[in-house]
Amino acid sequence: MHKNIISRIILFCLFLSACDQKQTNEIITDYTPYVKPLVGTLGEGNTYPGAQVPFGMVQLSPDTERWNWGAASGYEYSDSTIYGFSMTHLHGTGIPDLGDILFMPTEGKLHINSGKKDLSEPGYLSRFSHKNEITEANYYSVLLNDYNIKTELTATNRAGLMRFTFPKSDSAHIVLDLSHVLRHKVIWSNVRVEDGSTITGMHQVKGWAKERYVYFAAKFSRPFDETRIFSNKKEEKYDSYKTYRFKSSIEAAGPDIQFVADYKTEASEQILVKVGISAISTANAIKNLDTEIVDWDFNQVKENGKKLWNKELAKFEVSGTQEQKETFYTAAYHAFMSPTNYFDVDRSYRGFDQNIHKAEDFDNYTVFSLWDTYRATHPLFCLTQADRxxxxxxxxxxxxxxxxxxxxxxxxxWNNETWCMIGYHAVPVIVDAYFKSVKGVNWELAYEACVRAATHPQYDATQEFEKLGYVPYDIENESVSKTLEYAYDDYCIARMAKALGKTEDYKRFSKRAMSYKNLFDPKIGLMRPKDSKGEWMPNFDTHFFKHMGAYTEGTTWQYTWTVPHDVQGLINSYGGNENFTNKLDSVFASRNDKDYLGVDDIHGRIGEYWHGNEPSHHISHLYSYAGQAWKTQELTRKIIATQYGNKPGSLCGNDDCGQMSAWYIFNSMGFYPVCPGSDEYIITSPAVPSVRMNMSNGNSLEIIAQNYSETNVYIQSLKINGKEWDKTWLSYSDIKDGGKIEFVLGDTPNKNWGSSEKVSPPSFSDNI
Amino acid sequence: MHKNIISRIILFCLFLSACDQKQTNEIITDYTPYVKPLVGTLGEGNTYPGAQVPFGMVQLSPDTERWNWGAASGYEYSDSTIYGFSMTHLHGTGIPDLGDILFMPTEGKLHINSGKKDLSEPGYLSRFSHKNEITEANYYSVLLNDYNIKTELTATNRAGLMRFTFPKSDSAHIVLDLSHVLRHKVIWSNVRVEDGSTITGMHQVKGWAKERYVYFAAKFSRPFDETRIFSNKKEEKYDSYKTYRFKSSIEAAGPDIQFVADYKTEASEQILVKVGISAISTANAIKNLDTEIVDWDFNQVKENGKKLWNKELAKFEVSGTQEQKETFYTAAYHAFMSPTNYFDVDRSYRGFDQNIHKAEDFDNYTVFSLWDTYRATHPLFCLTQADRxxxxxxxxxxxxxxxxxxxxxxxxxWNNETWCMIGYHAVPVIVDAYFKSVKGVNWELAYEACVRAATHPQYDATQEFEKLGYVPYDIENESVSKTLEYAYDDYCIARMAKALGKTEDYKRFSKRAMSYKNLFDPKIGLMRPKDSKGEWMPNFDTHFFKHMGAYTEGTTWQYTWTVPHDVQGLINSYGGNENFTNKLDSVFASRNDKDYLGVDDIHGRIGEYWHGNEPSHHISHLYSYAGQAWKTQELTRKIIATQYGNKPGSLCGNDDCGQMSAWYIFNSMGFYPVCPGSDEYIITSPAVPSVRMNMSNGNSLEIIAQNYSETNVYIQSLKINGKEWDKTWLSYSDIKDGGKIEFVLGDTPNKNWGSSEKVSPPSFSDNI
Structure with a gap:
């Protein structure tokens, strides 16, 4: 049921004239109609549909679910009730958190409890219907059926704006529930009525992040008729006999606080609430709010945000069907949501030491899902968001x-380390950026930090890893996954060491990078746990999920391929291309259900290839190293055709702060960074007829897929910048200045293209 | 068992030369040997014996008791165990709080639980003996018997320094227990090992103050051998199988955190720990520490603090016996402990709105026990601490x-309102200062704040008070006490209004000031609760403690006299001096025990005069308004002789942030501010042979009591600045320029002195 929206040229002069005189007469393409914020809200995508500007600190979105890991963003499309609208959300993570500072407009009997979504307990929550829901980039609207209140949301970087349209009522309320947070526990909170239409406060959350402080300032467009504050479910009110000594009715502190603004409303009366947030103080929340939303012009805030989105979305000029464009621009939208800004308008931010620091010469960001995003998200940022x-x-x-x-x-x-996932994948992010011309980083410091990460004396058996050449399973959990990921991260350090002229380090980390070889069991042709005495794990079942904790969210069938930096070395371990590709074929072969025992929330499965989780993300591309590039093409096109789209249920797995979406963008354009930190991208079949990528270095790369169709998934021939191209890969230097990549596609494999050994990327192990 | 210390002239050159070149050759009297920090630690005094500089933010003292109201300062002389040494304490309050950031050196088996003082549960606490205890101004020392560890404490304004002398041990520890606080609850805490000898952290306390944040930075003179952190009684340590994912062993956060520094020590090895505190951040705690304690010179810190004390103590040059001097200088010491500094070396402080503010043009103070300290403490500050x-x-x-x-x-x-006690007694503090030449206050703003306090629409029935002329007992608790105290506070506002030319306000508040008349029941000659219909409370028992909540910590026998601003008016209500003094005599007449039913912790009783609590403090002086000044003299001398001294048990009641001590100082000097905010002091018999008060305006007031002896308690005659003086009062203008007050005392009353009506202070009600 797509509306027939085609690529439109829209005069933005109306709003541009208000905010940017220079661009008054500029004609800008509006890509935001292609953004479908509901994509990923049904099932495992764990996205949220609310309002946000690119990389914005505020993610103002409805919360329908507070507990389940399957709705870590707080919104699950299959829910039929909304608890309220909170200021912060995580994009596509597997673990819930945030959902801070929840507002809910209600009418009639006041509820300060949320109620239950199965309606077994009454509360302030309300039923809603998707037919009364509008979701756009930086705009969300819904009708709350139980109250007949329309709620609209939009946002700036550090503030959210809500517009509530009430029915006529003697008893309208806007409830702020500071005890609300996704899954975790509010340790403390407070609220103050600053004047007749302003409140401030905070809550502190012990959650996935162990110690998180969120301050807010909220201004209401209409002065309160009355206000009430509840603490531990009792109204905070001075009563001579009950409270004995005076207490203020306009401030309170405790772990369970609600604030209520009471109004008598006229029919269709609109009351707006604008909310600034800060991790530092209510004073800063006010500064953020007053700087970013100066008045009550909802449409202006909404359009300003859309303009910011268009600036980012315009980095891709895509042709294709409506569905393709919606899928692509939604992926771009999702890729550019996080990491999020994490500093106030005065440039101060709360640091990892909980002290307040000033980001004088950089913009501070948070939400680093690095185990996921080192793979494609940050490599995409190298090309399109280099400054960020x-x-x-x-x-x-x-x-x-x-x-x-x-x-x-x-x-x-939010200035907390969660110690979630494994490895030290800040390293590939840093090293990839170093080799991809990213400017403005103290690379010596960055290198020092990378070495420290790899050699910390207590961190996850990195000492045993260096000593033995692998992480032994009798000493450390997730031993195989750690061994392989450390080896890859160390390859990155080795490359940077070489570039910086640190010869000893280069040798040390190159050796560590080859550690994967120590866990390759040639008898089974798979990576296998080994103990500290050098013995293979006995009774080894290759399909046993996690296998006694030796694998991270997977089996050896996914993890064996975690050698992105030395695929040729891995091929050699198999004895050559044929054995290697046969084994790869086994990965993609269909399986029995029993092989998925325990694989709860990882979907997008093609055999043991599980696109719904990151360890698989580069496996389909490995054929291109071994003379069967056509299988890569077939597979990435199949994955895109079956596991992406423009529907709420289109994302097969957690978007993981944009990694799933970035994977889509690269592969749709016909190349993928199998090994971030290296110079190479593996070429595959584009999934759209054409894309122009306007890179952040000012250059544009045009990608054209001649004869594009759903069935024409095979590369017949390729030209890069006019030159015939037979290699299965291209290097950063081939695209950094922009240019043109011209594919010719067809419906049968051209097995001659990219099939000879010499066309594979250079081998690392052969060149140490 | 006093040591025979006489007033000594000490060459301070040795330490002065290090810190103040200018004063190298100055000879300064050392008054600190007269300071007995243990005074008030036995019984209800609720003082602490630890180290502090005058008005210092740090009060570093041993904690022997965590729960009982009777040891609100954390130290009770009758205890025989010490939990540890914490950085903050309240001086003489009735309610426990503070006791933040507790360190305890131990040896042998590590305990992270405190243990119980009845030794029924083991813990880090240790037995101690007073014979191994040394208590001085800014120095405390004790031997911890269970560990044979000597602990010494000293302090600067914002930092404490501890010196631990260990025995030889393979297993010495310094435990920091962030879960320790006096009586209340630690909501949250955290700790970080910053380097091999530095830790930082904080805890947040929900207590008497609802939301209190204490940050600290601690530097150890010797690098740690090992460190351990415990959270919820478990060591924070990465164990691959138990903790699954990595966790740091050098930081933790939660509600129950202990840090342990482990050492192997040589015999008599000294390890010092210096600790800076801040209400803002660990960064500020480090700044405070590094600014105030630059090295490890314990004696230097101790002597610098003593020098600061001598500067304050030198405001009184007292003659008398050793006991008198010890009593007097200890009272001065206690009077100059609080309010305490509450801002960091960068002048920032945490405000009442929990935001960080800069005290650019003033020094910020906290701990305002105003219901107590408006009476004598702040009036004493007007004379001796005007800038403060x-x-x-x-x-x-x-x-x-x-x-x-x-x-x-x-x-x-600590930037929290506790709403403890009644009235709005910031008003008399402000108004008294206004009339006592205190400089550097925006008096218009101060006046506005005073009026607001008296007219807040919700605060404690001030609206009903204004409307009805009294607080009705059927609407509001503590109705009689509130009526009387509001009336007095309003008198202060009226006086200031008049001075500022605010005629309408003067009329309004003068009328309110007369409200006491509405609760005077002439039938019983006492103040009696009245309901909102104007009916007296039936079945009224004048000795019923608090009487159904109508009186604050007392009965009508104490409260009837709370008309300090219009004693003549009150006398008139009685029909003249005779009835008035007869009633006063009844106050001081001995009582049956049943009359004290429920009077738990208020001691110092002479009949219904309870010196252990503030409402009585001016009652003995009222005789001087009614022709029986000799009774005032007899009584104040009796109170001083029986309820003050130089022993741990010498204070009969809570010192209440110095009010009890300030009462002593005034009365010892022979005058007392019965009505702060007025111009008058009531004269009484000095309790020491002579005092020179070196006032903060640079002038000195010399008080000489000729024929002083224990039994010569009656004024025979008086000269002020050479002029014969027959009035029972003197005014501020009589003493502000300094001068000489010469009493002649004798052992029988001179009933002619100060006995005629004309010698009483001017009546307020006659002059409205």
Whole structure:
């Protein structure tokens, strides 16, 4: 049921004239109609449909679910009730958190409890219907059926704006529930009525992030008729006999606080609430709010945000069907949501040491899902968000300096380390940026931080890894996954060491990079756990999910291929291309259900290839190293055709802060960074007829897929910048200045293209 | 068992030369040997014996008790165990709080639980003996018997320094227990090992103050051998199988955190720990520490603090016995402990709105026990600490501005209002200072704040009070006490209004000031609760403690006299001096035990005069308004002789942030501010042979008591500045320029002195 929206040229003069005189007469393409924020809200995508500007600190979105891991963003499309609208959300993560500072407009009997979504307990929550829901880039609207209140949301970087349209009522309320947070626990909160239409406050959350402070300032467009504050479900009110000594009715603190603004409303009366947030103080929340939303012009805020989105979306000029464009621009939208800004308008931010720092010469970012995003998200940023990527790296380096362990982030958000996932994948992000011309980073410091990450004396058996050449399973959990990911990260360090002239380090980390070989069991042709005495794990079942904790969210069938930096070396371990590709074929062969035992939330499965989780993301591209590039083409086109789209249920797995979407963008354009930190991208079959990528270095890369069709998935021939191209890969230097990549596609494989050994990327192990 | 210490002239050149070149050759009297920090630690005094500089933010003292109201300072002399040494304490309050950031050196088996003082549970606490205890101004030392560890404490304004002398041990520990706080609950805490000898952290306490944040930075003189952190009684340590994902062993956060530094020590090895605190951040705690304690010179810090004490103690040059001097200088010491500094070396402080503010043009103070300290403490500050008093008032005005209710502090500490006690006694503090030449306050703002305090629409029935002329007992608790205290506070506002030319306000508040008349029941000659219909409370028992909540910590026998601003009017209500003094005599007449039913912790009783609590403090002086000044003299000398001294048990009641001690100082000097905000002091018999008060305006007032002896308690005659003086009072203008007050004392009353009506202070009601 797509509306027939075609690529439109829209005069933005109306709003541009208000905010940017220079561009008054500029004609800009509006890509935002192609953005479908509901994509990924049904099932495992864990996206949210609310309002946000690109990389914005505020993610103002409805919460329908507070507990389940399957709705970590707080919104699940299959739900039929909304608890309220909160200011912060995680994009596509597997673990819930945030959902801070929830507002809910209600009418009639006041509820300060949320109620239950199965309606077994009454509360402020309301039923809603998707037919009364509008979702756009930086705009969300819904009718709350139980109250007949229309709610609209839009946002700036650090503030959200809500517009509530009430029915006529003697008893309208806007409830703020500071005890609301996704899954976790509010340790403390407070609220103050600052004047007749302003409140401030905070809550502190112990959650996935162990210690998180969110301050807010909320201004209401209409002065309160009355206000009430509840603490531990009792109204905070002075009563001579009950409270004995005076207490204020306009401030309170505790772990369970609600604030209520009461109004008598006219029919269709609109009351707007604008909310600034800060991780530092209510004073800063006010500064953020007053700087970013100066008045009550909802449409202006909404259009300003759309303009910001168009600036980012315009990095891709895509042709194709409506569905293709919606899928592509939604992927771009999802790829450019996080990491999020994490500093106030005065440039101060809360650091990893909980102290307040000033980001004088960089923009501070947070939400680093690095185990996911090192793969495609940050490589995409190298091309399209180079300045932001530099700022993200600088943010990570501040984390490194502020961390008591002097470690780069593993999985960090809101100045907390969660220690989630494995490896030290800030390293490939840094090294990839170093080799991709990203400017504005102190590379010596960055290199120092990378080495520290790989050699921390306590971190996850990196000492045993260096000593033994692998992580032994009798000493450390997830031993195979760690061994392989450390080896890859160390390859990145080795490359950077070489470039910086650090010869000893180059040798040390190159050796560590070859550690994968120590866990390759040639008898089974798969990576296998080994103990500290050098013995293979006995009774080894290759399909056993996680296998006693030796694998991270997978089996050896996914993990065996985690050698992106030395695929040729891995091929050699198999004895050559044929054995290698046969084994790869087994990955993609269909399986029995029993092989998926325990694989709860990982979907997008093609045999043991599980697109719904990151360890698989580069496996389909490995054929291109071994003379069967056509299989790569067939597979990436199949994955795109079956596991992406423009519907709520289109994302087969957690979007993981944009990694799934970035994967889509690269592969749709016909190339993918199998090995970030290297110079190479593996070429595959484009999934759209054409794309022009307007890179952040000012250059444009045009990608054209002649004879594009759903069935024409095979590369027949290729020209890059007019030159016939027989290699299955291209290097950064081939595209950094822009240019043209011209594919000719067909419906049968051209097995001669990219099939000879010499066309594979250079081998690392052969060149140490 | 006093040591025979006589007033000594000490060459301070040795330490002065190090810190103040200018004063190298100055000879200064050392008064600190007269300071007995243990005074008030036995019984209800609720003082602490630890180290502090005058008005210092750090009060580093041993904690022997965590729960009982009777040891609100954390130390009770009758205890035989010490939990540890914490950085902050309240001086003489009735309610426990603070006791933040507790360190304890131990040896042998590590305990992270405190243990119980009855030794029924093991823990880090240790037995101790007073014979191994040394208590001095800014120095405390004790031997921890269970560990044979000597602990010494000293302090600067914002930092404490501890010196631990260990025995030889393979297993010495210094434990930091962030879960420790006096009586209340640690909501959250965190700790980080910053380097091999530095830790930082914080805890947040929900207590008497609802939301209190204490940050610290601790540097150890010797690098740690090992460190351990415990959270919820488990060591924070990465164990691959137990913790699954990595966790840092050098940082933790949660509600129950202990840090342990482990050492192997040599016999008599000294390890020092210096700790800076801040209400803002660990970064500021480090700044405070590094600014105030630059090295490891314990004696230097100790002597610098003693020098600061001598500067304050030198405001009184007292003659008398050793006991008298010890009593007097200890009272001065206690009077100059609080309010305490509450801003960091960068002048920033945490405000009432929890935001960080800069005290650019004032010093910020906290701990305002105003119901107590308006009576004598702040009046004493007007004479001896005028600049500090101005800063305290400016701090209260900041509170007023930051309070959402726009109220001056009632009982505030650490940027929290506790709403403890009644009235709005910031008003008399402000008005008294205004009339006592205190400089550096925006008096218009101060006046505005005073009026707001008296007219807040919700605060404690001030609206009903104005409407009815009294607080009705059927609507509001503590109705009689509130009526009387409001009337007095309003008198203060009226006086200031008049001085500022605010005629309408003068009329309004003068009328309110007369409200006491509405609760005077002439039938019983006492103040009696009245309901909102104007009916007296039936079945009224004048000795019923609190009487159904109509009186604050007392009965009508104490409260009837709470008309300090219009004693003549009160006398008139009785029909003249004779009835008035007869009734006063009844107050001081001995009572049956049943009359004290429920009077738990108020001691110092002479009949219904309870010196252990503030409402009585001016009652003995009222005889001097009614022709029986000799009874005032007899009584104040009796109170001083029986209820003050130089022993741990010498204070009969809570010192209440210095009020009890300030009462002593005034009365020892022979005059007392019965009505702060007025111009008058009531004269009484000096309790020491002579005092020279070196006032903060640079002038000195010499008080000489000829024929002073224990039994010569009656004024025979008096000269002020050479002029014969027959009035029972003197005014501020009589003493502000300094001068000489010469008493002649004798052992029988001179009933002719100060006995005629004309010698009483001017009547307020006659002059409205």
């Amino acid at each position: 990527n530099a700022n993200m790296i600088n943010s990570m380096l501040e984390h490194y300096k502020q961390s008591p362990d002097k470690l780069l982030p593993i999985w960090s958000f | 008093n101005a800063n305290m008032i400016n701090s209260m005005l900041e509170h007023y501005k930051q309070s959402p209710d726009k109220l001056l502090p009632i009982w505030s500490f």
